[in-house]
Amino acid sequence: MTNTLIPYYAVIFTSTQKENIEGYSDMAEKMEILAKQQKGFLGMNSARNAVGITVSYWESLEAIKNWKQQTDHLVAQQKGRQDWYIWYNVRICKVEREYEFYS
Amino acid sequence: MTNTLIPYYAVIFTSTQKENIEGYSDMAEKMEILAKQQKGFLGMNSARNAVGITVSYWESLEAIKNWKQQTDHLVAQQKGRQDWYIWYNVRICKVEREYEFYS
Numbered sequence: 001m002t003n004t005l006i007p008y009y010a011v012i013f014t015s016t017q018k019e020n021i022e023g024y025s026d027m028a029e030k031m032e033i034l035a036k037q038q039k040g041f042l043g044m045n046s047a048r049n050a051v052g053i054t055v056s057y058w059e060s061l062e063a064i065k066n067w068k069q070q071t072d073h074l075v076a077q078q079k080g081r082q083d084w085y086i087w088y089n090v091r092i093c094k095v096e097r098e099y100e101f102y103s
Numbered sequence: 104m105t106n107t108l109i110p111y112y113a114v115i116f117t118s119t120q121k122e123n124i125e126g127y128s129d130m131a132e133k134m135e136i137l138a139k140q141q142k143g144f145l146g147m148n149s150a151r152n153a154v155g156i157t158v159s160y161w162e163s164l165e166a167i168k169n170w171k172q173q174t175d176h177l178v179a180q181q182k183g184r185q186d187w188y189i190w191y192n193v194r195i196c197k198v199e200r201e202y203e204f205y206s
Contacts, residue, residue: 010196012113012158014148018206045117047150055115055156081204089203093113093196100192101184103121 003098008042010095011064013054015088024084031076038067057095064092106201111145113198114167116157118191127187134179141170160198167195 017024028046035041035056040063044056058064067073080088120127138144138159143166147159161167170176183191 010113010115010194012115014158045154045156047152047154047156049150049152051148051150053148053150053156053158055117055158081206085204086206087204089201091113091198092200093198095194095196097195098192101188101190103184103189 003100005042005059006095006098008095009058009061009064010093011056011058012091012093013052013056013088014091015052015054016050016086017048017052017084018086021084023079027076027079031073034070034072035067038070039063040066061092106203108145108162109198109201111198112161112164112167113196114159114161115194115196116155116159116191117194118155118157119153119189120151120155120187121189124187126182130179130182134176137173137175138170141173142166143169164195 032044032046035044040059042057042059044054046052046054056067058067135147135149138147143162145160145162147157149155149157159170161170
């Protein structure tokens with residue numbers, strides 16, 4: 001998807017959740033739709049077992065900063081800290097190289 | 104885990120698998136044990152639903168290169184391309200900032 005855009009940026013969001021996460025999946029869906037509408041958004045992937053990993057890709061650090069401060073996203077972050085997450089870690093990364101395999 | 108080590112490096116491995124992945128989970132377990140023994144290894148997280156995401160963390164690009172070329176890992180990569188993966192993408196990233204939340 002993104003090879004020609006290098007360097008671009010990745011946000012690696014790793015988390016563990018509480019047992020009762022009422023409202024989470026609706027919010028996650030809303031945030032995914034909203035993220036895709038942001039300027040500079042390139043793509044995202046998510047998976048969750050014992051830990052959840054969401055990686056989103058962005059054109060610039062500024063795009064990441066804008067998304068972090070987007071009003072509805074701020075509400076979601078606050079709700080996440082209060083109700084859903086036991087722990088999370090956010091890493092801001094510069095993607096320096098990329099390669100892909102297709103069978 | 105790693106805040107004081109910044110900058111360090113992340114390898115984001117994103118993949119989709121075939122339906123029959125006989126032998127995969129044994130190999131994945133072996134590779135995780137082996138990765139943890141490599142010089143410069145800092146940590147890793149994995150999760151899989153529709154896509155699988157494994158992120159491993161390393162002290163340097165050299166440590167990543169050495170792991171990529173480690174003999175048993177080369178065998179596993181070859182087997183993965185032949186038998187298990189429909190598609191995969193590997194991104195080599197420099198971790199520039201990190202923050203964490205504990206409830």
